[in-house]
Amino acid sequence: MATRPTAAAEPTLVVDGCAVVTMDGNRSEYAVGHVVVAGSRIVAVGSGPAPQTPELAGPRRVDGRGCLLTPGLVNTHHHLYQWATRGLAVDSTLFEWLTTLYPVWAHIDEDVVGASAAAGLAWLARTGCTTSMDHHYVFTREGGDVLGAEIEASRAVGLRFLATRGSMDLGESRGGLPPDHVVEDVDAILAASVAAIDEHHDASPDSMLRIGLAPCSPFSVTKELLVESAALARDKGVRLHTHVAETLDEDAYCREHFGASPVDHMGSLGWLGPDVWFAHGIHFDDAGVAELARTGTGVAHCPSSNSRLGAGIARVHDLRAAGAPVGLGVDGTASNEAGSLITEVRQSVLVARARGGPRALTVRDALHTATIGGARVLGWDDQIGSLEVGKQADLALWRLDTLDHAGIVDPVAALVLGVTPPLDLLTVAGRPVVERDRLVTVDETAVTREALAAHRRLLDAPG
Numbered sequence: 001m002a003t004r005p006t007a008a009a010e011p012t013l014v015v016d017g018c019a020v021v022t023m024d025g026n027r028s029e030y031a032v033g034h035v036v037v038a039g040s041r042i043v044a045v046g047s048g049p050a051p052q053t054p055e056l057a058g059p060r061r062v063d064g065r066g067c068l069l070t071p072g073l074v075n076t077h078h079h080l081y082q083w084a085t086r087g088l089a090v091d092s093t094l095f096e097w098l099t100t101l102y103p104v105w106a107h108i109d110e111d112v113v114g115a116s117a118a119a120g121l122a123w124l125a126r127t128g129c130t131t132s133m134d135h136h137y138v139f140t141r142e143g144g145d146v147l148g149a150e151i152e153a154s155r156a157v158g159l160r161f162l163a164t165r166g167s168m169d170l171g172e173s174r175g176g177l178p179p180d181h182v183v184e185d186v187d188a189i190l191a192a193s194v195a196a197i198d199e200h201h202d203a204s205p206d207s208m209l210r211i212g213l214a215p216c217s218p219f220s221v222t223k224e225l226l227v228e229s230a231a232l233a234r235d236k237g238v239r240l241h242t243h244v245a246e247t248l249d250e251d252a253y254c255r256e257h258f259g260a261s262p263v264d265h266m267g268s269l270g271w272l273g274p275d276v277w278f279a280h281g282i283h284f285d286d287a288g289v290a291e292l293a294r295t296g297t298g299v300a301h302c303p304s305s306n307s308r309l310g311a312g313i314a315r316v317h318d319l320r321a322a323g324a325p326v327g328l329g330v331d332g333t334a335s336n337e338a339g340s341l342i343t344e345v346r347q348s349v350l351v352a353r354a355r356g357g358p359r360a361l362t363v364r365d366a367l368h369t370a371t372i373g374g375a376r377v378l379g380w381d382d383q384i385g386s387l388e389v390g391k392q393a394d395l396a397l398w399r400l401d402t403l404d405h406a407g408i409v410d411p412v413a414a415l416v417l418g419v420t421p422p423l424d425l426l427t428v429a430g431r432p433v434v435e436r437d438r439l440v441t442v443d444e445t446a447v448t449r450e451a452l453a454a455h456r457r458l459l460d461a462p463g
Contacts, residue, residue, distance in 0.1 A: 011059040013037040013430060015397060016050045018064025019411045023071050023372045023386040027364065029412075035069060037393040040206060040429035045387050066401030067424055068411040070367065071386050072130025072394035073341045074374030077241075077279040077300035077329025080134045080150055081108055083116035084455045085334045094247050094309045098177060101334060105138045106182050107461035112454040114149035119451035120339055121157040122439055124330070127340035127420060130394035130428045131375070131384055132159055135241060135279070137166025137216040138182055139192075147196055151209065158433040158441040160207075160394065162378055164214035164241050165196040169225045175257075176220050186225050190232060197236045205383060206392075208429065214241040218262060219253050223269060230270040239275050239379055242266075245288070246280035247311050263288035272297045277377045279329060280305075281319070282312040289315060293322035298377035301369065303347040304338065305331035313351045316369070317360045327374030345370045345416050363416040393430040398423060399437075 013036070020033035022045060036044035036056065050056055089100040117134070124132055134150055147165060154161035170176030171183040184192075193213050201211040213233045215221040226242075233240045245251060245262045258265045263284060266272060272291065277298030284292065292299065301314050319326050328348060333339040345366045352361035375385025383392050399422040400406070400414050408414035415421065426434035433441050 011036050011038045011043060011056055013060050013062070013393070013427070014050050014056055015062045015064050015069055015395065015425070018067040018069045018397065020045065020069045020387065021367065021412060022388065023368060024388050033069070034064075035387055035395065037395075037427070037430045040393055040431075042387060042389055042391050042393050045389060062397065062425055064397060064424075066399060068398045068400055068415055069387070070128075070396050070398065070415070071371040071384070072396045072426065072428065073128045073345075073370045074327060074378065074380075074385055075124060075129050075132040075330055075341050076277065076298075076327035076374045076377045077302055077331055078120065078132055078134050079136065079332030079334070080117040080120040080153075081105070081113045081136060081138065081146070082332030082334035083120045083339070083451060084108070084112050084458045086337045086455075088334060092309070094311055095177065095249055097309060097335065102179050102182060104458060104461075106140060106179065107458055108138060108140060108143060108146065110144035110146050110149040112458050113143075113146040114153055115450040115454035117150035117153035118156060118442065118447050120333060121153055121159050122442060122444060122447050123339045124341055125157055125159060125426055125433050125439060126423065126437070127342045128396040128398070128423060128426065129341040130160060130396065130426065130433070131162070131378070131380065133162040133164060133212070133241070133378060135164050135166050135214045137168055137214065139167075139184060140182060151200060154209070156442050157439075158428050158431060160384065160392075160428055162210045162212055162239075162380070163196075163200065164212040165193045166214040166216055167193070167225060167229070168216045168220040170220050170222050178216075178220050183220075186222070186228065189225060190228055193229065193232060194236075197238055201236070201238060203237065206429070210238070210380075212239040212241055217243040217246075217250070218258075218265065219250060226266075226269045226271060234275070239277070240271060241277055241279065242271070243280055244278035245283045246306075248283055251283050261285060261288055263291050267291065267295075275379065277325070277327075279331070280311070280314065282306055282314045284315060284319075289318050289322050289324065292319065293324040296325065298325035298327065300327050300329040300377060301348060302329040302331040302336070302344070303351045304344055305335040307347070307351060308335050313355045316348065316352050317356050320365065325373065325376045326369050327377035328370045340420060341370065342415070342420050349416060363410075363413050366416055367412060393427055395425065395427045396423065397425040
């Protein structure tokens with residue numbers, strides 16, 4: 001039965017006649033259902049047509065026949081600035097790829113980051129994403145306000161955004177991987193982190209922007225930075241993020257330099273808990289998987305980037321079975337040129353089954369990681385990630401009656417295993433961002449032109 005909108009609510013949008021996958025606690029699905037939105041929030045969701053009541057006579061009505069309605073997708077790991085360096089070092093390992101690209105990234109500035117972020121976020125929207133995080137850790141001396149540039153891009157595109165203030169303080173001269181000219185002093189990093197939180201972080205229920213802290217990786221930061229960042233994040237009430245266990249080389253690095261596995265090393269520095277999530281997490285051992293589950297530490301699974309760099313296949317089935325929070329991430333588009341979150345849903349199923357057989361990850365479990373699972377990883381699951389009364393109206397309406405999908409019996413299988421379907425409607429907080437498979441918040445042609453100009457300028461910069 002449908003939940004009726006309350007008398008105080010003024011419905012503004014009705015999506016009707018579509019298949020509905022809610023991702024609520026019961027995994028409720030309706031072969032034909034509806035969702036009613038009032039302002040930024042869902043006020044009704046249920047089976048069958050929306051009730052014909054006077055209060056539903058005025059709102060905009062969207063005919064969802066032939067479509068599947070899901071929660072908007074949630075991207076739990078990204079590097080938006082990398083849109084400007086797609087297609088480089090395409091046959092390299094992670095460390096080879098990084099050493100190739102760090103000299104190029106040394107020239108990024110707020111203009112390059114702003115144009116790249118707009119392009120990356122625009123394409124995420126076009127592929128069903130309503131919430132994205134970003135892990136930005138390259139701050140050049142003359143680069144300007146790069147964090148502010150990507151925040152402005154998120155506002156223009158209209159996506160919900162968790163921007164993390166990343167950092168590196170361990171350059172080549174001290175045994176780290178990044179060149180010395182792209183690392184910062186610990187005190188400068190902490191001061192910039194405080195400023196970012198104080199200026200931008202919004203913890204309110206209607207928040208469109210939150211801030212986290214994200215030192216880059218165990219081989220590019222010091223223990224001091226990790227410890228101080230954790231203390232600062234907890235004092236300020238924001239989340240913590242970093243790369244962990246992405247490659248076997250990193251595992252060997254941690255054991256050689258710290259005498260511990262990556263998970264044990266991070267745990268010794270206060271980096272385990274429900275306010276922490278790690279990117280990639282490919283090479284966790286059994287003890288690491290159990291410890292992540294015990295502490296509620298999340299994992300951002302990035303299957304396309306992991307495959308593109310040949311880093312390995314994450315133990316998603318084991319992590320989920322143990323109870324660790326797992327979401328999906330696109331990762332930077334310099335290691336995932338597609339930049340599409342719905343593509344990651346399909347890829348996650350394929351790589352999981354390549355590792356563990358046909359039951360390693362179901363199509364619905366994969367969609368779960370991309371919606372409510374990702375929301376839990378970001379600590380936002382009380383507001384987003386499922387279609388439930390009271391939650392934010394972050395909706396994705398996928399058209400499944402075209403040649404590419406017509407006749408696929410299960411709409412979830414059509415979405416997950418088929419090619420990316422047209423997106424009839426994408427709303428964030430009830431506001432349309434995509435309609436009829438086109439962006440309505442920004443000029444897609446202008447975004448493309450500016451991103452291409454940024455790419456050319458960056459690659460033409462003197463070495």
